[in-house]
Amino acid sequence: MxxxxxxxxxxDPLDAIAPYEVLYAGxxxxxxxxxxxxxxxEGPREVPSGTAGLTLRATGSIDLGRADLLVVPGASGRVGEPGEVPDHDLGAGERQQDELIPVLLGRTLETELPALLAQAMHDPDITxxxxxxxSLILAMAGQLEGRHATTHPLGLHLLDATGAHALRARIVDDGDLITAGGVTSGLDLGLYxxxxxxxxxxxHAVEELFCHERRGTVWRAQGLSPSAF
Structure with missing residues (x-):
């Protein structure tokens, strides 16, 4: 795989590194x-994160002919107040450290990433x-309508607004789409x-190595539907 x-x-660095390291150990x-x-x-390059100027190096391009699995992290930045808009008077360097997370996520729509993700979502051989x-990047790109998904609790209403079935779960398995919640859920995603x-x-071997026990039940559209409590 x-x-x-x-x-x-x-x-967000942890969104990327947590599943990366778990899968590498696997x-x-x-x-x-x-x-x-x-x-x-865009291919090999130094990619700045949204956390204090930390960068990681992408060693290759997204290659749907080689990938069995694509893992898409979220963004790291400020949550902001409802209705807050970015300060365009800040310099470029200052903005990089003071961006709102929705702005960073939305900016991906101006790149080639959404088109590549759309291709992956329609390829039965890629998860x-x-x-x-x-998951909000996929949602904003129109790829989650009718799908079951999760994200950080603060973003669940945005998933609903795009036509997804948003779930408050640690991990949601919707077949060839698997979504995880807040930042540390990347560890659980990698293990799952x-x-x-x-x-x-x-x-289990990697779980033991990392001294980390997965949290919560992986939600799937299987079994009996629960009655109201």
Whole structure:
């Protein structure tokens, strides 16, 4: 299983690194059955995160011919107050440190990323996974209508507004779309992906290595529908 973790300007570092490191460890535990790399829509480059100028290097381009799994992180920045608009009087460097998360997520729509994600979403051989606000990028690109998904609790209403079925769950498995909630859920996402694709023994070995126990139930559209409490 080859995974490409997608970086974009303003990404949240933990959203990207948590699943990356879990999947990398899964590759070691599975004798190379899992591989993972950092990529961007623009190709190899230094990609600035939204956290204090931290950058990561994308070593390749998004390649839908090679990827079995794409992982899309959210953005790191300020949540802001309702109705707050960005201060355009700030310099470029200052804006990079003071951006609102919705602005950073929305800016991805001006790149090649949404078109590539749309292709991936319509390719039956590719699974798309997101962490935190990564699902909002898909939603803003019109790719989540009618799909079950989650994101950070502060963004659930935005998922609903785009026609998605927003769920307050740690991880939502909707077949070829797997979404995870707030920032630390990237660890749980990586472990769940290992269990789903490589089996529970590989996932458990990495869980033991990382001293991290997954939280919550993975929501799937299976089984009995619950009655109202």
């Amino acid at each position: 080859h995974t490409q973790v997608v970086l974009f300007d303003g990404f 590759g070691t535990a599975s004798d190379g059955a899992v591989t993972v790399e950092l990529v961007s829509a 798309v996974a997101t962490v935190c606000g990564g 992906l290992l269990e789903r694709e490589m089996g529970p023994r590989i996932a």
